[in-house]
Amino acid sequence: MKRIVRDHKVRKFHQAKWDEPVIFELHQPGERGVEVPEVEEEIEAVVGDGLSKIPAGMERKQLPNLPEIGQMRVLRHYLRISQETLGADLNVEMGQGTCTMKYSPKVNEKFARSPKMAELHPLQDESTTQGMLEMTYRLDLAMREISGMDSFSFQPGSGTQALFAMASIVRAYHESRGEGQQRDEIITTIFSHPSQAATAAVKGFKIITLYPDKDGYPDLDELKQVVSERTAGFVVANPEDTGIYNPRIKEFTQVVHEAGGICYYDQANANGLLGITRARDAGFDMCFFNLHKTFSIPHACGGPATGALGVSKELEPFLPGPIVDFDGERYHFKRDLAHSIGKVRSFYGVPPAVLRAYAWIRSLGAAGLEEVAKVAVLNNNYLYHKITQIRGASAPYIKGRRLEQVRYSWEQLTKETGITTEDVQRRMCDFGLHYWTSHHPYVVPQPFTLEPTESYSKAELDEYINALAQISKEAYEQPEIVKTAPHASVVHRIEESVLDDPKQWAITWRSYLKKAEKEYSHK
Structure with missing residues (x-):
C-alpha cells in the first residue's frame, strides 16, 4: 500500500458550525428527559414524602425557570456545542500564552x-x-x-x-x-x-x-x-x-x-x-x-x-x-x-x-520535574528563534534567550499591511489553532503571547510556526483573506465596544430576558 505524503505545511481544517440556539430557546412545555416516579407507599411510610419536612422558608414560591426538553435533544445540543470548541485535547494549544495549556495525563482523570x-464529602470525619x-x-x-x-x-x-x-x-x-x-x-x-x-x-x-x-x-x-x-x-x-x-x-x-x-x-x-x-x-x-x-x-x-x-x-x-x-x-x-x-x-x-x-x-520525580523545565525552555527558545524570522514579527526588549514563554509583536506587520493581531488571531482559527494576544492595555504593540510548555513535539511547534508564517505571507500578498477571517471556523467577528458597556451584557438567561423586555417596551 502506497503511503500518502502530505506536502503542505499547514493543516487543512474546517470546524463544524451549527446554528445552535441557547438551550432555553429549545424549551417545549411538558417535554421531559426523565420522568421522576412517585414515592412508593412503603417508602413514604418510613421516610415521608420528601417534601413536607422542608422548612417553609426554604420552599420556592414559584417553579424554577428551567428549560423543558427531551433527553435526545439535550444530548444533540451539547454534542453540537462540543464540536465548536478548540482546546488542549483537540489542537496545538500553545497559543494560550500565560494560561499554560499542557497535557493532562488521562490516568490522573481515572x-x-x-x-x-x-x-x-467535606464534612466527613477526619x-x-x-x-x-x-x-x-x-x-x-x-x-x-x-x-x-x-x-x-x-x-x-x-x-x-x-x-x-x-x-x-x-x-x-x-x-x-x-x-x-x-x-x-x-x-x-x-x-x-x-x-x-x-x-x-x-x-x-x-x-x-x-x-x-x-x-x-x-x-x-x-x-x-x-x-x-x-x-x-x-x-x-x-x-x-x-x-x-x-x-x-x-x-x-x-x-x-x-x-x-x-x-x-x-x-x-x-x-x-x-x-x-x-x-x-x-x-x-x-x-x-x-x-x-x-x-x-x-x-x-x-x-x-x-x-x-x-x-x-x-x-x-x-x-x-x-x-x-x-x-x-x-x-x-x-x-x-x-x-x-x-x-x-x-x-x-x-x-x-x-x-x-x-x-x-x-510520576515524574525530582529528575522528571527538572526535565520538564529544560524541555519547556528548549521548546520556547526554538519557537522564539523561528518566529522572529517571520516577516513582520518581533520580540521586544532584550534579544536572545527567554524562558518558558514570549510576548511577541506584530507591530511591523500592522504598519506595513494594516493587519492587526486580532486579525491574525481570527485567521489562526481557520487552521484549527488559537493564540492569545495580551492583557489590556497593550503595553507591547500588537502583541501575541505563546508558551509551548514541555508537552509539544518539534513537529507540533513547526505546525504552529508554519501557520503564522502562512498568515504573514497572506497579510503581505492577499490581506483581504486575513481581514475577512475566519472562513472555516465557528469564531465570528464581534463589535468589541460592547465589552466596555455593562448595559449590553447579559451573563444569564434571566438577565437577557429582563433587558430584552425592557428594550422592547421602550420601542
Whole structure:
C-alpha cells in the first residue's frame, strides 16, 4: 500500500458550525428527559414524602425557570456545542500564552473520578478521609521542596484568589506589628499579571508600578526610589509575562526587606523553573503555584482550579485555614493558626486537583520535574528563534534567550499591511489553532503571547510556526483573506465596544430576558 505524503505545511481544517440556539430557546412545555416516579407507599411510610419536612422558608414560591426538553435533544445540543470548541485535547494549544495549556495525563482523570475521590464529602470525619489528607500533606511536602517555603495551603481556588490571600496576609502581618495604617503601598511591575495589582487594590493598598528598563527588566533604581516606610510589600512574577527572567531578583527582594516590606512571588507558571531555582532562595516570603498550569491540572473552564499558597515559617500563622498536618500517627486539620486570615474559599479547596498534581509529581520525580523545565525552555527558545524570522514579527526588549514563554509583536506587520493581531488571531482559527494576544492595555504593540510548555513535539511547534508564517505571507500578498477571517471556523467577528458597556451584557438567561423586555417596551 502506497503511503500518502502530505506536502503542505499547514493543516487543512474546517470546524463544524451549527446554528445552535441557547438551550432555553429549545424549551417545549411538558417535554421531559426523565420522568421522576412517585414515592412508593412503603417508602413514604418510613421516610415521608420528601417534601413536607422542608422548612417553609426554604420552599420556592414559584417553579424554577428551567428549560423543558427531551433527553435526545439535550444530548444533540451539547454534542453540537462540543464540536465548536478548540482546546488542549483537540489542537496545538500553545497559543494560550500565560494560561499554560499542557497535557493532562488521562490516568490522573481515572484517579480523580474514582468513587473513593468523587464521593468524598467535606464534612466527613477526619478518620474516614485519611487517604485524602495524606495526599494533601504529601503534596505540601513536595511543594516545600520545589519552592523552599515552609508550609502550604491548597484552599485558594485560583491564582488570583491566592494573590488575594497573599495581599490579605501582608495586611494582617503588618497589623499584628502595629504598622497596618502606616504600610499602605504595594509595589509591582507593569509586565506582571494584572491580578497582582487588582487584588492588592481590593485590600485597600495603594499600587506603585515599576516600568522596564531598555532591556525589559524591572528597573532596580526606580524600586530604590519608591520603596519607603510606607511599603507593605512587593509582588512580582519572574519571569514576567514577556518571558524575560530577571537574574537580579534577589537584589529587589533585599531592597524591600530592608524597608520592612514582605516579598511575594507570582509563580502561577513555573514551567521553566522547576528544579532549577526556588522562590525562597530568591528572597521571597510567599509564593503560589497554579496547579492548573505548572502541575498539569485541567483548567476546567476556570472553575475547579487551585492556587497552591506557600509561606515562610514566620507567616504560617496567617495562612487561610485549616491546613493539613501529621502527628506521626494520623493526618488531621490544623486549625490553631493564631493570625489566620480566615477562609478564602469554602471548605478546604478542590481535592481532585490536589490528587492530580500529587500523581503528576510522583510520576515524574525530582529528575522528571527538572526535565520538564529544560524541555519547556528548549521548546520556547526554538519557537522564539523561528518566529522572529517571520516577516513582520518581533520580540521586544532584550534579544536572545527567554524562558518558558514570549510576548511577541506584530507591530511591523500592522504598519506595513494594516493587519492587526486580532486579525491574525481570527485567521489562526481557520487552521484549527488559537493564540492569545495580551492583557489590556497593550503595553507591547500588537502583541501575541505563546508558551509551548514541555508537552509539544518539534513537529507540533513547526505546525504552529508554519501557520503564522502562512498568515504573514497572506497579510503581505492577499490581506483581504486575513481581514475577512475566519472562513472555516465557528469564531465570528464581534463589535468589541460592547465589552466596555455593562448595559449590553447579559451573563444569564434571566438577565437577557429582563433587558430584552425592557428594550422592547421602550420601542
